[in-house]
Amino acid sequence: MKPKIDAAVAGVLESSRYIMGTPVAELEQQLADYAGVKYCISCGNGTDALQLALMAWDIGPGDLVFVSDFSFFASAEVIALVGATPVFVDVDADTFNMDAAALERAVKQAKREGKGKPKAVISVDLFGQPADYAAIRPLCEKYGLKLLEDAAQGFGGRIGSQKAGSFGDIAATSFFPSKPLGCYGDGGAVFTDHDECVEIVKSLRVHGKSPSDKYDNIRIGINSRLDSLQAAILQVKLQAFRDYELEQVNSVADTYSALLKDAVKIPKIKSGFYSSWAQYTIMLESQIQRDSLQRYLKEQGIPAMIFYPKPLHKQKAFENLPQARCPVTEELCGRVLSLPMHPYLREDTVEQIAKIIIQYIGKMKK
Numbered sequence: 001m002k003p004k005i006d007a008a009v010a011g012v013l014e015s016s017r018y019i020m021g022t023p024v025a026e027l028e029q030q031l032a033d034y035a036g037v038k039y040c041i042s043c044g045n046g047t048d049a050l051q052l053a054l055m056a057w058d059i060g061p062g063d064l065v066f067v068s069d070f071s072f073f074a075s076a077e078v079i080a081l082v083g084a085t086p087v088f089v090d091v092d093a094d095t096f097n098m099d100a101a102a103l104e105r106a107v108k109q110a111k112r113e114g115k116g117k118p119k120a121v122i123s124v125d126l127f128g129q130p131a132d133y134a135a136i137r138p139l140c141e142k143y144g145l146k147l148l149e150d151a152a153q154g155f156g157g158r159i160g161s162q163k164a165g166s167f168g169d170i171a172a173t174s175f176f177p178s179k180p181l182g183c184y185g186d187g188g189a190v191f192t193d194h195d196e197c198v199e200i201v202k203s204l205r206v207h208g209k210s211p212s213d214k215y216d217n218i219r220i221g222i223n224s225r226l227d228s229l230q231a232a233i234l235q236v237k238l239q240a241f242r243d244y245e246l247e248q249v250n251s252v253a254d255t256y257s258a259l260l261k262d263a264v265k266i267p268k269i270k271s272g273f274y275s276s277w278a279q280y281t282i283m284l285e286s287q288i289q290r291d292s293l294q295r296y297l298k299e300q301g302i303p304a305m306i307f308y309p310k311p312l313h314k315q316k317a318f319e320n321l322p323q324a325r326c327p328v329t330e331e332l333c334g335r336v337l338s339l340p341m342h343p344y345l346r347e348d349t350v351e352q353i354a355k356i357i358i359q360y361i362g363k364m365k366k
């Protein structure tokens with residue numbers, strides 16, 4: 001992609017419109033079309049995208065927001081950042097995504113306790129697979145909760161033909177370099193079909209400005225725009241993502257799964273679901289086996305990472321919240337391991353990684 005990306009970067013430098021240049025508006029349209037939603041509003045990063053959604057809904061002190069316990073810190077951080085209280089919800093052991101039954105239990109318990117007002121759910125499309133929206137969406141409707149889809153890792157995933165970014169009342173994604181669609185720095189976007197949210201999010205991302213005048217500030221906002229340079233790079237990368245990268249990364253996943261299925265617990269994609277494989281995450285039998293495999297792979301020059309070593313509710317930053325019970329997440333944190341994963345991983349490399357894992361597991365068992 002180098003010649004195309006160089007040309008895209010040169011174009012922005014030529015225009016000297018570094019903030020809100022033409023590529024930003026063009027990219028927003030392309031992303032909205034791709035996700036199948038009416039509006040895309042780009043911003044500075046995925047964390048801001050989540051925060052902008054909560055701000056647009058006026059969520060703050062006294063409000064409760066339910067969030068997957070097994071995720072990157074930002075999914076819950078934004079809740080506390082706007083002054084609301086995160087309520088951690090356990091996940092499904094197979095998909096790693098929010099367990100709808102656990103969500104309903106948490107909502108009922110919160111209503112019984114009456115310590116805050118249940119307002120919204122942040123469901124995470126972890127590792128590239130969309131959450132179970134057929135189960136989560138009806139619960140949001142039943143209990144009058146807004147649904148915020150954290151599609152930071154899910155962009156490109158789908159359920160049937162419906163794409164990630166379209167499942168929430170608002171969805172947020174990230175273009176951090178390691179995400180399925182990454183830029184060359186920080187970047188993010190908000191997606192929605194709701195007309196009433198668009199103007200508010202656009203205003204919030206530029207200091208709460210009025211629609212017509214940048215120096216007329218009608219609410220408290222933040223400063224969170226996507227750079228023209230990043231937008232221009234993303235336009236080129238979105239094309240490749242659409243044309244072949246997503247397909248290639250799925251073929252890498254298929255190869256891993258075919259080779260590893262008898263040696264370890266391979267990731268499970270629900271029937272009718274399609275993942276964008278932000279991570280390819282296996283499960284080992286115990287923490288001892290997982291940690292020793294990770295060490296061994298590192299010695300062999302194969303980077304394998306633990307996403308995530310700690311449930312969100314165990315993070316020190318949340319130590320003042322009431323103790324949550326999320327046994328599945330706790331179990332997963334001790335046993336998951338994410339293998340090297342990207343669309344350009346060659347088949348022989350995948351075979352080599354799989355062979356090393358199978359041999360090592362076999363040796364450990366003896």
Ligand SMILES: *Cc1c(COP(=O)(O)O)cnc(C)c1O
Pocket residue numbers: 045046047048071072074075124150152153173174175176186187188
């Ligand atoms: C990466 C990530 C974010 C935050 O995105 P940034 O662009 O790094 O701010 C939020 N949620 C999840 C699930 C993520 O993986």
